[in-house]
Amino acid sequence: MIFPYLIHILILIGIYLILAVSLNLSLGYAGLLSLGHVALFGIGAYTSALLNINGVPFVFSFLLAGLLAGFFGFLLAFATGKLKGDYYALASLGFAFVVYSLLLNLTEITRGPLGIPGISKPQIFGWAIKDNFSYLIFLALVCFVSIFLINKIVNSGFGKLLGAMRDDETGLRILGKDTKKLKYKTMFVSGFFAGISGSLFAHYIGFIDPNTFYISELVLILTIVILGGIASLKGSITATFVVIVLSELMRFLPLPSAIIGPGRQIVYAIVLIIILMFRPRGLLGRIDLE
Amino acid sequence: MPEREDNEDEDEEEETPREARKRKQQKSNNFATVAVVIILILLSGYVYMGVTGNAIFGLGEKKGTVQETIKIGFMGPLSGDAASYGHGIKRGVELALKDSGLTNVEIIYEDTKCEGKEAVNAINKLINIDGVSVIIGEVCSGATLAAAPIAEENQVVMISASSTSPKITDAGDYIFRAIPSDALQGRFAANLVYKMNITNLSILYGNEEYGIGFKDVLKESFEELGGNVTAAESFERGSSDLRTQLTKIRQAKPQAIFIISNSPDSAVAALKQIKQLGMKIKVFGSEGLKGPEVAATKATGEGLIITSVSAGTEEFFEKYYREYGLQPEPFSSQAYDSFTALAETIKKGAKTGTEIKNALYGISFSGVSGEIEFDSDGDVSGNYDVYQLKNGTFVLF
Amino acid sequence: MSLLLQVAINGLIAGSIYALVSSGFSLIYNTNKFMHFAHGASVAVSGYFLYGFFAIIKLNFFYSLSLTLIFSALLGLLIYRIIYLPLQNRKASNVILLIASISILILLQNLILLLFGANVKDIEFVEVKKGLEFFGAVITLTQIVILLTAVLFFIFLYFFMNKTILGKNMRAVSENKELASIVGINSRKISDFSFLIGSFLGGAAGILIAVEQNITPTMGTILMIKGFTGAVIGGISSVPAAVLGSYLLGLAENFGIVFLPSGYKDAISFVLLFLFLLFRPEGIIGGKRRTK
Numbered sequence: 001m002i003f004p005y006l007i008h009i010l011i012l013i014g015i016y017l018i019l020a021v022s023l024n025l026s027l028g029y030a031g032l033l034s035l036g037h038v039a040l041f042g043i044g045a046y047t048s049a050l051l052n053i054n055g056v057p058f059v060f061s062f063l064l065a066g067l068l069a070g071f072f073g074f075l076l077a078f079a080t081g082k083l084k085g086d087y088y089a090l091a092s093l094g095f096a097f098v099v100y101s102l103l104l105n106l107t108e109i110t111r112g113p114l115g116i117p118g119i120s121k122p123q124i125f126g127w128a129i130k131d132n133f134s135y136l137i138f139l140a141l142v143c144f145v146s147i148f149l150i151n152k153i154v155n156s157g158f159g160k161l162l163g164a165m166r167d168d169e170t171g172l173r174i175l176g177k178d179t180k181k182l183k184y185k186t187m188f189v190s191g192f193f194a195g196i197s198g199s200l201f202a203h204y205i206g207f208i209d210p211n212t213f214y215i216s217e218l219v220l221i222l223t224i225v226i227l228g229g230i231a232s233l234k235g236s237i238t239a240t241f242v243v244i245v246l247s248e249l250m251r252f253l254p255l256p257s258a259i260i261g262p263g264r265q266i267v268y269a270i271v272l273i274i275i276l277m278f279r280p281r282g283l284l285g286r287i288d289l290e
Numbered sequence: 291m292p293e294r295e296d297n298e299d300e301d302e303e304e305e306t307p308r309e310a311r312k313r314k315q316q317k318s319n320n321f322a323t324v325a326v327v328i329i330l331i332l333l334s335g336y337v338y339m340g341v342t343g344n345a346i347f348g349l350g351e352k353k354g355t356v357q358e359t360i361k362i363g364f365m366g367p368l369s370g371d372a373a374s375y376g377h378g379i380k381r382g383v384e385l386a387l388k389d390s391g392l393t394n395v396e397i398i399y400e401d402t403k404c405e406g407k408e409a410v411n412a413i414n415k416l417i418n419i420d421g422v423s424v425i426i427g428e429v430c431s432g433a434t435l436a437a438a439p440i441a442e443e444n445q446v447v448m449i450s451a452s453s454t455s456p457k458i459t460d461a462g463d464y465i466f467r468a469i470p471s472d473a474l475q476g477r478f479a480a481n482l483v484y485k486m487n488i489t490n491l492s493i494l495y496g497n498e499e500y501g502i503g504f505k506d507v508l509k510e511s512f513e514e515l516g517g518n519v520t521a522a523e524s525f526e527r528g529s530s531d532l533r534t535q536l537t538k539i540r541q542a543k544p545q546a547i548f549i550i551s552n553s554p555d556s557a558v559a560a561l562k563q564i565k566q567l568g569m570k571i572k573v574f575g576s577e578g579l580k581g582p583e584v585a586a587t588k589a590t591g592e593g594l595i596i597t598s599v600s601a602g603t604e605e606f607f608e609k610y611y612r613e614y615g616l617q618p619e620p621f622s623s624q625a626y627d628s629f630t631a632l633a634e635t636i637k638k639g640a641k642t643g644t645e646i647k648n649a650l651y652g653i654s655f656s657g658v659s660g661e662i663e664f665d666s667d668g669d670v671s672g673n674y675d676v677y678q679l680k681n682g683t684f685v686l687f
Numbered sequence: 688m689s690l691l692l693q694v695a696i697n698g699l700i701a702g703s704i705y706a707l708v709s710s711g712f713s714l715i716y717n718t719n720k721f722m723h724f725a726h727g728a729s730v731a732v733s734g735y736f737l738y739g740f741f742a743i744i745k746l747n748f749f750y751s752l753s754l755t756l757i758f759s760a761l762l763g764l765l766i767y768r769i770i771y772l773p774l775q776n777r778k779a780s781n782v783i784l785l786i787a788s789i790s791i792l793i794l795l796q797n798l799i800l801l802l803f804g805a806n807v808k809d810i811e812f813v814e815v816k817k818g819l820e821f822f823g824a825v826i827t828l829t830q831i832v833i834l835l836t837a838v839l840f841f842i843f844l845y846f847f848m849n850k851t852i853l854g855k856n857m858r859a860v861s862e863n864k865e866l867a868s869i870v871g872i873n874s875r876k877i878s879d880f881s882f883l884i885g886s887f888l889g890g891a892a893g894i895l896i897a898v899e900q901n902i903t904p905t906m907g908t909i910l911m912i913k914g915f916t917g918a919v920i921g922g923i924s925s926v927p928a929a930v931l932g933s934y935l936l937g938l939a940e941n942f943g944i945v946f947l948p949s950g951y952k953d954a955i956s957f958v959l960l961f962l963f964l965l966f967r968p969e970g971i972i973g974g975k976r977r978t979k
Binding site: 079080083086089090094098100112219226259261262263266269272280 | 797912948953
């Protein structure tokens with residue numbers, strides 16, 4: 001008798017799955033710890049939402065969300081080209097902050113802290129998705145396609161080059177490969193998927209505001225990717241299930257929600273610390289974190 | 291003999307160290323995953339048992355179907371900086387429930403912290419999982435506006451006791467409120483300020499639906515009367531460093547400042563910093579400032595003039611005091627009336643969201659906060675009082 | 688004229704707070720060569736310690752103050768010993784340490800949220816009244832105390848780093864750890880001290896903000912970001928540069944919002960941080976650039 005709630009959890013898992021897998025593509029395969037991914041998620045969500053309330057059909061707002069986020073991913077890679085390791089992480093974190101404050105302050109475009117309410121459910125070529133179950137089916141389709149595509153990328157020649165770049169960038173450059181272009185392409189694809197997951201998120205929840213794409217989301221996403229392990233699609237999928245289910249389970253504890261909110265963040269933080277200290281590879285990762 | 295031994299050796303060729311590592315890694319990975327999945331399944335099972343023992347989940351297809359108990363949702367800030375409003379409204383609602391004598395009503399409380407995002411999560415849960423037909427909430431205009439489209443789409447009634455943004459008038463057929471729109475209070479406030487011989491006003495307002503809505507009406511009305519708004523600065527909800535905004539306002543040399551905030555923390559900070567910056571001007575406030583935190587500032591807030599909706603009849607004061615040992619809090623009387631209106635429709639037999647909505651449009655009674663009659667937009671008209679903070683208490687001006 | 692003066696004063700006060708946070712962070716970074724983002728927690732926790740001692744247990748203010756400073760310093764040391772040291776012994780990379788430090792910050796911040804609730808809390812120690820006026824600008828007594836305290840601490844820090852043995856040893860370890868240990872300096876002990884002193888400075892920042900404004904659970908994160916930005920602007924490889932950068936940041940923010948809407952204050956910091964990290968990661972002062 002808890003079907004509606006199960007559907008809700010599965011939808012959340014689906015959305016975060018695409019996001020986690022996109023981050024894993026950049027972090028796990030290209031070795032770029034992009035702490036700014038939450039911003040790409042947000043750009044996708046806002047693009048889709050703004051287009052939607054202005055009457056643009058879902059298919060276009062969905063794809064444009066991905067493309068715009070992908071573009072910003074590329075920009076981020078372009079701007080931070082020379083940075084490595086934790087400097088890159090911090091610059092991408094800085095990027096996330098800049099995007100957050102732009103979302104908050106460019107009120108003529110984004111409505112700032114008021115957020116964007118009333119985002120409608122998708123309508124695709126006449127198929128109006130009204131209830132959650134249909135949304136889940138649509139989402140599952142998108143998930144399968146995304147994972148299939150990313151899996152293909154990862155197992156292709158391109159993917160192997162990425163792995164090589166993660167493990168030894170200088171060596172790869174000596175061999176004559178243009179690692180900069182590789183990074184750009186990776187961040188574009190990674191950003192694209194982050195963007196469409198943002199769009200799916202916006203259309204499901206129906207309301208977004210800048211705070212949705214800030215520190216607590218960042219911690220959630222980071223936990224999923226690190227728990228799942230670097231360079232493992234299976235790991236990201238498993239970890240998304242684990243983290244989302246755990247955090248939703250907490251809702252049922254007989255505690256006031258004033259405690260559950262911070263409680264969740266504490267759980268994520270502890271999980272992260274434990275993994276970093278005792279199992280940096282995460283659940284199914286194939287390589288230790290850096 | 292030696293050859294056979296060699297063959298055997300080749301068959302059982304030793305693993306290279308690399309393969310051994312890989313195999314161990316595989317095993318360790320699998321073990322970890324299986325362990326986590328098992329733990330999760332056990333946890334889910336435990337929670338499932340605990341949960342189905344307590345709550346009743348509908349299949350979520352028909353909302354507000356005929357049930358024995360009528361479920362009413364409550365969304366408001368029960369924690370966070372607007373919590374004092376949330377609890378005041380909760381108390382008003384519970385008192386009204388008691389007075390109504392209804393026994394087949396269940397109120398499900400959700401803490402939404404005055405935030406749009408929380409309100410949306412809560413309303414999704416209340417509608418899809420708890421199967422409510424009507425929701426009292428939210429407290430803050432921004433959160434109400436965030437949740438309203440969802441209520442409207444699902445044909446669930448939403449009635450707020452305290453959201454005053456003018457935008458709520460057009461939020462939908464199913465959206466009601468027992469408190470008048472700021473389109474009225476803003477005008478009232480402008481009149482009040484102008485009548486006190488002030489022609490040069492500055493406004494400090496919270497950067498959210500409530501603040502922006504009120505500010506727009508106040509500015510427009512004040513300028514219509516012939517006055518001048520020389521500065522209008524906004525601040526983020528909950529922000530406690532308003533010196534920059536106040537410095538800019540001070541620069542504009544206004545005769546008075548009107549503070550619009552539904553965050554007591556920000557209001558208190560504003561009052562303090564006005565004093566610290568040595569600004570000698572008349573200070574006005576919207577009703578968001580009529581709360582215990584501001585009253586507690588005593589000397590700092592002395593002289594503050596506030597416009598406010600009615601706090602309630604004398605009878606209501608007595609009733610509230612008898613029940614809770616407290617004076618009615620901001621919006622308690624509006625909350626009481628919100629629930630009473632719902633109770634009337636339920637007593638007339640309304641059960642689903644649509645039935646309650648239709649019945650509400652026909653309601654008319656004398657509530658404790660004023661006349662309760664909803665116009666075609668779901669709004670009520672209202673009267674306003676003016677209070678002044680003297681020696682730590684708000685007295686009628 | 689008076690507007691500019693007021694803005695300059697506001698900028699110097701904000702800068703002082705950022706500089707206190709930043710100097711502690713920079714000290715820890717230069718001695719240990721990784722980013723201790725959880726330093727923000729030292730600031731937030733100290734504000735709440737003060738609140739706990741002074742407003743809840745109702746201890747005398749100056750006892751509360753001293754205890755708070757001691758506890759903040761010890762907290763920093765604790766984090767080092769429990770989390771960072773084991774990770775370092777395992778040869779963890781800087782990325783891992785960074786994520787660990789962010790996790791610790793989130794953990795502590797949410798613990799505060801859990802224990803104390805989300806509303807702003809006031810430490811009512813100073814009476815609210817008009818500040819001193821000069822040339823049209825106003826400055827309160829507390830704000831003067833902040834400026835003086837910050838300057839005093841920085842002078843002490845300078846003497847400590849340059850005239851005392853411990854200070855000189857710390858600088859030696861910052862410059863070249865291997866060489867320092869060859870010469871017989873116990874780098875573990877030096878690290879301990881860097882965390883103690885750095886967190887002490889962070890604790891001082893927390894106390895000053897608590898008294899001047901108020902405390903909120905999220906104050907640690909935003910101050911850490913500002914302190915970090917100040918360090919990056921000035922130059923990450925030197926503590927005095929971090930101080931300079933922080934004052935510049937405070938001034939930039941406050942002058943910026945004369946022209947921009949007040950909401951853009953934090954945005955100014957973020958944009959400056961991002962730009963400096965991209966185009967001049969070594970900061971204004973420059974100097975040694977990390978090779979890693």
